[in-house]
Amino acid sequence: MEASILASRSIMQVYNTGFSPNFKIDGSPVTAADLKSSEILLNALAQTQIPVISEEDLDEPYSVRKNWTINWCVDPLDGTKEFIKKNNEFCISIALIENGLPTFGCICSPTEETILFGGKDYGVFLTSFDDFKSNKSPEKLIAKSTVNNPMVICRSHAPMGKKSLSFIKDIQSKFENITILKKGSALKFLDLAKGKADVYTRFAPTMEWDIAGGHAILKGLGGEIISAETNLPLTYNKESLFNPHFVAMTSAYIKTVSL
Numbered sequence: 001m002e003a004s005i006l007a008s009r010s011i012m013q014v015y016n017t018g019f020s021p022n023f024k025i026d027g028s029p030v031t032a033a034d035l036k037s038s039e040i041l042l043n044a045l046a047q048t049q050i051p052v053i054s055e056e057d058l059d060e061p062y063s064v065r066k067n068w069t070i071n072w073c074v075d076p077l078d079g080t081k082e083f084i085k086k087n088n089e090f091c092i093s094i095a096l097i098e099n100g101l102p103t104f105g106c107i108c109s110p111t112e113e114t115i116l117f118g119g120k121d122y123g124v125f126l127t128s129f130d131d132f133k134s135n136k137s138p139e140k141l142i143a144k145s146t147v148n149n150p151m152v153i154c155r156s157h158a159p160m161g162k163k164s165l166s167f168i169k170d171i172q173s174k175f176e177n178i179t180i181l182k183k184g185s186a187l188k189f190l191d192l193a194k195g196k197a198d199v200y201t202r203f204a205p206t207m208e209w210d211i212a213g214g215h216a217i218l219k220g221l222g223g224e225i226i227s228a229e230t231n232l233p234l235t236y237n238k239e240s241l242f243n244p245h246f247v248a249m250t251s252a253y254i255k256t257v258s259l
Helices: 002-017 032-046 080-085 129-133 162-174 185-193 208-220 251-257
Strands: 052-054 070-078 091-098 101-109 114-119 123-128 151-155 178-182 199-202 224-227 246-249
Touching (some): 002 091, 002 101, 032 052, 032 070, 052 208, 070 080, 070 185, 070 208, 091 208, 114 185, 114 208, 123 129, 123 208, 151 185, 162 178, 162 199, 185 199, 185 208, 246 251
Parallel strands (some): 052 070, 151 178, 151 199
Antiparallel strands (some): 070 091, 091 101, 114 123, 224 246
């Protein structure tokens, strides 16, 4: 987590001094902040001798990756579009993947100077940069037992398509009152972990590194991310690193819809 703080500092230096984005072959934006954060994180993770899948440094073909039983999955700056908009809704996301499943995650907010981390075998915790530096015990998060009233659906700022509208209509048939919380990047998982939101839907393209850290954290609180097509939990280090359309759910939401 020390590396995520250092990477956050480098991101904020670019954020506060000005920058001009470039564009990758796929049309997605990239900035000096993405690249500086990537360098810091990859150097730190190299010490673990565990291979890394990263948005800014994806070198290994699937013929090599398919033999990995453990790997890191990293987004050095999740929410680059929000970073460019300067709306503060961006973060660093790191996950440890074991046999295709997310076992530990870390989401770091450079603007809020907070770190959310944990997994199924560890519990989930929240700390500030200052508290981490001073070795103060982090706050342990406990999953809420009931959904919010009104029930909160977390989603991106992008316009909703037909599948998203259909999903929301279906939720409305189960819950009398709902509200929508829009937020960029994996910071949505902070709202899910703190109980400010109940479910997060995505019916648009995302990559493994966008959600792997949040998935591990959500599992640490009894939640899950399932494919909208198969209803099975998402897996990682697949041949295609694109995620299927998915629904991320808190434990309270899972209990409520299964009643």
